[in-house]
Amino acid sequence: MPKFNKPQLNKSKVNKSKFDDRPNPSKSLPSESEIPPVQVDETIVTGRRPKPLNEFQRLLAELPELTESLESELFARLDRDIPVNAKQFETKIRKMLATKNIEVNRENSIKYLEKMKKNIQFPCLVTCIEEFEWEQEYIRGSGSKKEYARLKKTRPSYTDSFIINRSEDLFAHEEGIFVQVHRLSDRQKFMLPLSGLKSADLISPNHQLLDDYLMWSLNY
Secondary structure, X not given: OOOOOOOOOOOOOOOHHHOOOXXXXXXXXXXHXXXXXXXXXXXXXXXXXXXXXXXXXXXXXXXXXXXXXXXXXXXXXXXXXXXOOHHHHHHHHHHHHOOOOOOOOHHHHHHHHHHHHHHOOOOEEEEEOOOOHHHHHHHOOOOOHHHHHHHOOXXXXXXXXXXXXXXXXXXXXXXXXXXXXXXXXXXXXXXXXXXXXXXXXXXXXXXXXXXXXXXXXXXX
């Protein structure tokens, strides 16, 4: 059986001092975590970089902003998507007005107003459901944007927010219930039809109260 020669190891000793230029070779080298970062310029620092966020982590980081921006739209969609049962609604109005005739007239408007005053919560922040008639020329027509901006300073606009402060500001008229409001931006007073307003707070009891009145005034 053939014999194989074992490889000969180089037994010559390596002079480590030639490769170790530390002032005190007896001290151990610092660990990687102990090495301070080296500043290259004002914006770049060497060292370990943080791991980039994955898609899920990035979504979690953005979640508060997404929630805030989508909250109002979510409530609005839910509100639009809920089907209205006409019979249940009419029963509700008959009970509230204490009459079988739920036609929109001055007598019923006065009754509705009394119920409204007892249930609405103040202050009530409202916005418009659509543009005012005077605005249509500037929004859908060829009206001057400069003139539109000037007129909005003294006229109510669908872009404004208003406050109803007290029940005394609500009153019945031949054309329905009207309300005196203060514009939030400059405190100007306006007299507006309640059927053209909606609660700015979608989770407030005022929202359903005004929504019911809108449905009644437009359909009966």
